[in-house]
Amino acid sequence: MNQRCPKCAGALSALEGSVISSCAQCKGFWVPPLGFGEPGVVQRLMELDLRPEHPLEQDHRTGVCPEGHGVLRRARASNEDPYFLERCARCGGVWLDPGEWSRLAAANLLNDVTSLWSPAWREHLSEEHNRASLQSDLRSKLGHEIFGLMESLVAKLSDPAQRALVLAYLQQRLRDR
Numbered sequence: 561m562n563q564r565c566p567k568c569a570g571a572l573s574a575l576e577g578s579v580i581s582s583c584a585q586c587k588g589f590w591v592p593p594l595g596f597g598e599p600g601v602v603q604r605l606m607e608l609d610l611r612p613e614h615p616l617e618q619d620h621r622t623g624v625c626p627e628g629h630g631v632l633r634r635a636r637a638s639n640e641d642p643y644f645l646e647r648c649a650r651c652g653g654v655w656l657d658p659g660e661w662s663r664l665a666a667a668n669l670l671n672d673v674t675s676l677w678s679p680a681w682r683e684h685l686s687e688e689h690n691r692a693s694l695q696s697d698l699r700s701k702l703g704h705e706i707f708g709l710m711e712s713l714v715a716k717l718s719d720p721a722q723r724a725l726v727l728a729y730l731q732q733r734l735r736d737r
């Protein structure tokens with residue numbers, strides 16, 4: 561097989577004893593579905609994964625499946641310092657640019673990578689994004705001190721009954737003044 565890297569068209573070569581291959585040129589990984597379940601795969605690829613200091617230009621485009629199934633579908637993996645994965649809808653293989661394996665591992669996303677292409681994941685990202693913009697808006701309107709007090713109060717209150725009491729009390733106190 562003469563498989564080519566989806567991003568730079570470099571030659572892909574299989575890792576020893578694995579269904580996973582890596583690009584000789586850009587050092588990205590092609591991971592067929594079975595690859596995610598190989599024993600010790602998380603650690604093995606962590607050791608091989610290059611972690612670039614700057615975002616890679618190649619992360620901004622997609623490519624074609626090395627198995628010849630056409631264009632890969634992209635999925636955003638994070639809001640902060642965003643990066644994207646590409647997946648073949650037909651064979652389920654996933655392309656990872658250098659550094660992406662390590663980031664997925666750190667974010668605990670390697671157990672169920674395919675969920676990143678689901679509507680539920682996009683919803684999760686958009687909720688996270690909305691929460692982050694609400695927080696930064698409030699921080700600038702209320703100032704660091706008051707916002708910080710609110711956040712530490714929220715973090716301290718884990719019990720729902722306690723939360724309800726505090727909310728009711730605050731509503732009343734803040735109305736009275």
Ligand SMILES: [Zn+2]
Pocket residue numbers: 565566567568569570583584585586587588
């Ligand atoms: Zn490449």
Ligand SMILES: [Zn+2]
Pocket residue numbers: 625626627628629648649650651652653
């Ligand atoms: Zn494919």
